[in-house]
Amino acid sequence: MPEFQSKFASEEACQQYLAACRWPDGFVCPRCGNRRAYELVKLRRWQCAGCRHQVSLTAGTILHNTKTPLTVWFWAAYLMTTDKRGVSALLLQRQLALRRYETAWMMLHKFRRAMINLSREPLQGDVEVDDTWIGGPQAGLLGSRQLKGRKAALVLVAVEKRGNGTGRARMAVIPDFKSTTLMAFLKQNVAPGSTVYTDGLKSFTGLKEAGFHHVPRSQPLRVDLRKGAKSVVPLADRAIGNLQQWLIGTYHGVSRDQLQVYLDEFVFRHNRRRAPMAAFQTLLGLGTGHKPTPYEQIRGAGDLPKLSAEG
Numbered sequence: 001m002p003e004f005q006s007k008f009a010s011e012e013a014c015q016q017y018l019a020a021c022r023w024p025d026g027f028v029c030p031r032c033g034n035r036r037a038y039e040l041v042k043l044r045r046w047q048c049a050g051c052r053h054q055v056s057l058t059a060g061t062i063l064h065n066t067k068t069p070l071t072v073w074f075w076a077a078y079l080m081t082t083d084k085r086g087v088s089a090l091l092l093q094r095q096l097a098l099r100r101y102e103t104a105w106m107m108l109h110k111f112r113r114a115m116i117n118l119s120r121e122p123l124q125g126d127v128e129v130d131d132t133w134i135g136g137p138q139a140g141l142l143g144s145r146q147l148k149g150r151k152a153a154l155v156l157v158a159v160e161k162r163g164n165g166t167g168r169a170r171m172a173v174i175p176d177f178k179s180t181t182l183m184a185f186l187k188q189n190v191a192p193g194s195t196v197y198t199d200g201l202k203s204f205t206g207l208k209e210a211g212f213h214h215v216p217r218s219q220p221l222r223v224d225l226r227k228g229a230k231s232v233v234p235l236a237d238r239a240i241g242n243l244q245q246w247l248i249g250t251y252h253g254v255s256r257d258q259l260q261v262y263l264d265e266f267v268f269r270h271n272r273r274r275a276p277m278a279a280f281q282t283l284l285g286l287g288t289g290h291k292p293t294p295y296e297q298i299r300g301a302g303d304l305p306k307l308s309a310e311g
């Protein structure tokens, strides 16, 4: 962390990084093809040494036209991608020593938009699916009537099995347990031909007709699970446990209206926990419109810090 902070300590250093992301093989003027340019740091632009055409370093990124220093943005994106707990606006304000809470809130908002706008490849292979209640004292109660007018939200969770471990995840707030609702979630998030593991919930019938292999199993009773009985969807259950801890620890509970946004953030971090640099670039909107720049390809990568693989 101190290393990251010192490498991106100045506006110039951040702009150098933006330029390296934009031109991994070095500057090329989009107008005349010249390969030399001058840095106009105050304008956040590079000017072609041949035709004097100016290119904005922040165009096409969420940093465009921001009055907030790039050092602050970089530091915030770093915290968002590496801090397992996630970052609330209040925490961000404190960590970055921002004068205004609104600045931190706005940055988080922009980051979350960048997370949601990603094109998403559906989960595939072996996929565990389970549901959970989030929030509200009635969590854990059964029966569809519990949904009406209650504060708790029903969340559907899908997790890929990768060898013995957990692959990517998807999470969505759903209005009910109806078969059509569950099917809509699966069609949107899981590739046809995948094997879907669920507990024996009735609404999961019909998956075979929809092109999935379905392995329903009877989940042990909650009492027995607590005593150590093995869950039929252990990866999904672990993800749900992590989600609940994170929501309580970081946000002290969230409103039902806001929940989907937080699910997106949790999933974003979960799915990119082994590729923090890609997550960092995605958050800042770098590499939009073309494939993400591999870290190693970025010029001068050797003297830039490696982000922690944890997170």
Ligand SMILES: [Zn+2]
Pocket (backbone or CB within 6 Å): 029, 030, 031, 032, 033, 034, 048, 049, 050, 051, 052, 053
């Ligand atoms: Zn030029």
